[in-house]
Amino acid sequence: MDFLDELESMAQVAVQQPFESNEPGNDDISRWQSLFGYTYSQAAQKIQEHRSDLSRVLVTESHWEIVRAEKEAQGYNKEAYEHSCTLTTCITPTPQKRSTRATKPSIYLLKLEGPLSNVTQVKSAAGSLETPPELRGTDDSGEPTTFCKINSEDKEKILDYLSRQGSRFQPTFVRYSKAEKDLSVVSAYPSLGIDTTMPQHRPVSTEDLKLCPAPNQFPVWYFFYGTLADPAVIKRLLGCEPSYRPASLTRGALKTWGGKYKALVDAFDDRAEVQGHAFLVQSQEEEDSLQLYETDKYDVVRCEIHMDDQRIRGLTFRFIGDVDL
Template sequence: MDLLQELETLAVVVDANNDYDGSFNELFHAPMPMAMAVPNEQPSAAAGVPDLKSTYLVKLECPLTTPAMVQELAGMLHLPQQVDGSGDAGDASFCFVNGTEKSAITAALAGTFKPTFIRINRAEKALDCNSPAPCLNHDATLPHHRATDDTQTFLPGQSQYPAWYFFYGTLASPEVLIDKLELDAPPTLCPATVQGELRTWGGKYKALTDGVDTVDGWAYEVTSAAHEDVLRYYETDQYEVVRCAITMTHAAETVFGLTFRYVGACD
């Protein structure tokens, strides 16, 4: 699947003040304000999701033509990643930015140009290499939780595979994993628990948050970044990937793994 097809399926094209009802392919034409929501089984919780937790693609188009220009206007420390896509209407290039950087670009170009932003509707994953952050039920940003020397390692790493994940909702269904990950055989799910609190949002959707309860679920070993990306898109940006301690019920052992923590407003 090329970038255009993936975005058409998974992304939300947004503009702060305008709606847009045209074809997704028009992204590859002249710049115009856009906002197009992709149908989703789950109700929108955009108002409850911090903008900083959202990831966007900004289209490279005149006058915003290079990653270096994006970096300068957004005040980024590093050059943003560029991705290229193609469709029936032609080719286009994009850079990844977060919500804060999106706001900075919009403010810098206010009154002169409206850049095209595409919100990537997937769970954020930003694991710190110098602390346990972000971590379920644990304020990993406190100074005494940070690395004490250069040799200290916090697991799992940002790009470490395989990695154990704790599932507590629909992802704990073998049928869902087989369908979403296109597995050839039933997945191996291990009974497990984490410390936290299981709540709801939207009247019925499960939301794992920080807490002191024992939450029952299942542990599954994610073997690749490709599989992880599918799961992140499935959970949407209403969740974030966080580190956690997973206790395997049958083996009576604890492993360092990951789970999806809800970032919106619960019921």
């Protein structure tokens, strides 16, 4: 589409824009929650963005009349259908990327309310053998509430259960995105750029294991790169003025993902070096904040941090998604 075509398309959207406030109503928010799996706040934001976007996909009245009966039976109105067309056009192959490792299954927090007001009801709806763990937090209005943690498979089963029951209840799912930390107590796994199953990397004595940070060891040195090397980010996350030390590590390489974010990946080469900063994480609470900031696109791995003339066993965040070439 050239520039003039783009302007014409935007003009058509402006002309056909309904005379309504960008502030969405509860019915529209519930519709988008049901159709697209958004939380209440996400749905409200997406509707506002859709209504103010003059370059969005435009569904003509003639096209809508053709598909209207089918789409309304599925719960769509014209606005929601336009949004679904936008999502479809965004799903295109991206051959410029290569895969590093498969990401972990998505985890969600389900607000306990309505017909899913306790973990026993959630367990039954998901057909699960295990009772989901319960967590306490706050909802969008800041009120205390209770959630339980479920995976993406359980989420789909719960939605299917509610549909089969003919329920109009819209459950609130919140994406729980946290960098995983799963340090072995019997080996150096996981370590940046090292296959710890190989004989040369296996511990030969209990003393070797002491070189690796223990799973719950604090304080512990972390190697930071990218946004975590920005003092303003650390101050916002941890509420303190960061004290960095210039540092480097080997067996890693910096790539990018999403066209702009730095991603540390395995290099499996002791000559590969990355420059950054070392930061001493003081507590589990600080580490939790960092893990939530990095999201489940990363995991925590052991590494050797070089500071001045010292070599210290520490931790860093390794990217586990798809990186740009």
